[in-house]
Amino acid sequence: MKSLDGKVKKEKENGFASPQHMKSEPEDDFYHSPKYENCVFYVYFIEALRIGLIIFLNLVYSDFSSDGCILLIPGGKRRDTQTVVKWKFLEHKGPVFAPPYEPLPSNVKFYYDGKVMRLSPEAEEVATFFAKMLDHEYTTKDIFRKNFFKDWRKEMTAEEKAKITDLKKCNFSEMNEFFKAQWRSDVVFLCPEYGFCIMDNHRERIANFRIEPPGLFRGRGDHPKMGMLKRRIRPEDIIINCSKDSKHPEPPPGTRWKEVRHDNKVTWLVSWTENIQGSIKYIMLNPSSRIKGEKDWQKYETARRLKKCVDRIRNQYREDWKSKEMRIRQRAVALYFIDKLALRAGNEKEEGETADTVGCCSLRVEHIKLYPENDGQEYVVEFDFLGKDSIRYYNKVPVEKRVFKNLQLFMENKEPDDDLFDRLNTSILNKHLQELMDGLTAKVFRTYNASITLQQQLKELTNAEENIPAKILSYNRANRAVAILCNHQRAPPKTFEKSMQNLQTKIDAKREQLSDAKRELKSAKADAKVRKDEKSKKAVETKKKAVQRIEEQLMKLEVQATDREENKQIALGTSKLNYLDPRISVAWCKKWGIPVEKIYNKTQREKFAWAIDMADEDFEF
DNA sequence: TGGAGGACTTGGGGTCACTATC
DNA sequence: GATAGTGACCCCAAGTCCTCCA
Secondary structure (H helix, E strand, O other): OOOOHHHHHHHHHHHOOOOOHOOOOOOOOOOOOOOOOOOOOOOOOOOHHHHHHHHHHHHHHHOOOOOOOOEEEEEEEOOOOOOOOOOOEEEOOEEEEOOOOOOOOOOOOEEEEEEEOOOHHHHHHHHHHHHHHOOHHHHHHHHHHHHHHHHHHHHHHHHHHHOOOOOHHEHHHHHHHHHHHHOOOOOOHHHHHEEEEEEEEEEEEEEEEEEOEEEEEEOOOOOOOOOOOOOOOHHHHOOOOOOOOOOOOOOOOOOOEEEOOOOOOOOOEEEEEOOOOHHHHEEOOOOHHHHHHHHHHHHHHHHHHHHHHHHHHHHHHHHHHOOHHHHHHHHHHEEEEEEOOOHHHHHHHOOOOOOOOOOOOOOOOHHEEEEEEEEEEEEEEEEEEHHHHOOOEEEEEEOOHHHHHHHHHOOOOOOOOOEEEEEEEHHHHHHHHHHHHOOOOOHHHHHHHHHHHHHHHHHHHHHOOOOOOHHHHHHHHHHHHHHOOOOEEOOOOOOOHHHHHHHHHOOOOOHHHHHHHHHHHHHHHHHHHHOOOOHHHHHHHHHHHHHHHHHHHHHHHHHHHHHHHHOOOOOEEEEEEEEOOOOHHHHHHHHHHHHHHHOOOHHHHOOHHHHHHHHOOOOOO
């Protein structure tokens, strides 16, 4: 692990201040505070007899260290460390398990081949997973049905297995109706108890304190494992991570944890291994927590460092297009795509285990087409592939001649399903990037290009003369430019057409209202001209104000319609949450007097509390 | 050195609760 | 009070990148 010395030094040189909230300065009322530097001492007064001592010792003697972050000790003095300690003290209540299966009431029947059939509890539970999804497209997909049926049969008794041999003959509709009508039990009240933990004196919100319930795996795209049974997680599957000196969470009576460990070099509280892919799942802290906030801040600082050397890197990869070595040319062309098109790195994937999706390094020959000329443009590359979450990436872009020629070279004598960059993978690329800049990986380009685009677009689109709704439209347009760059798509909402129609009706009505109001104003003016008295003058003023008000309302509606239409298939949330340095948005709000609530909702404000604290209107990414 | 596993971020969709409208 | 529409929040899958070990 890298020493933090260099980082701290660099940050000092660059003039980065540590965000205010990252300092360890306990305040009261942390429970409702958007900041999270509040001490638990005040709220947990009763429990504090025991915890208090630890808190006190922590406050006095410890710093709050985090991997790669500036460390502060009480008094604000920075201290560097070699360790990768992420927390000093961690206490939590453990996870909340999915409620046990309750057999269906006897009036809810399952039919096989038109006849009522009573299922064993094990088989019935798995059947209910399918029944609950009956209205979903998944249950019409062959792979889903095949996987489900195979796993369902494993839960059946020998008798059931012999009888139930064809999924088509199964009728789950009564079960489906039953679940639709059922009142959903509310576990929100568990939140204050299980939804929080104590980490380094701070009461922190936990992101996902509930264990994922059993069900059918919903893989995306053409996932070969969709429909498989996600088994129930039991205490014996759970690894608890907490402080040695904390009050360990208790497993449910009569059970035990798989393991209790005290690893303060990781940030998770609970983990278990899921049975579909064999991957590990975690319970971690909410994005508003200090540990996540620091990481987020670091991410944007790395992207800002890239800004300083991006020209050098671009010059270098342009040079590398001419390299004698194929691997260097491939690396340089791939990097050009990552930089220009904000493509993801594209790790290798195990064939047949997941949906067939690719990123830059894993592009295949079949994913691009080359056009020496297309629609009056030279050297056009057409990309068409499925990216993360099987979202289609389609783009036709003119590229530089050397890139085009190189691509022709890379594609020579290859089959459509051969790798385009056969001498490259993400670890080779990232190793190279690491040499160009400390901490640089392919992902950083996406963050950098997203943030810099937002900043540029905001400068370009914001008009000082415009009112707040128009400025917010500009913001959304800038956000949209980033979402398009990053290919963040969404399925148009089901109610989209209808709601657009309703909005249009409102606009039409408002227009009519406006023309009525104008007509009234005109006649009031004429009246005032004849009568020349105070009363009629006043009437003119009133009518004028009415026209103005309606004009504003109409504009608001029109802006709303434009915004919604332009947003039909674009998802803004992902870029806002993960790629755009929040300080750009905060600075923009401050500069133009826009309430930050118009840009960020409550959750987002909590996540970006550090940026709201830090950024003034002059902030430059 | 490279492959596997682990830790963490990113991502779209689903659900729910709140608000507006009738 | 019922209903429709919507945004916020939750869920958990699917990525990226790092570490560890043979």
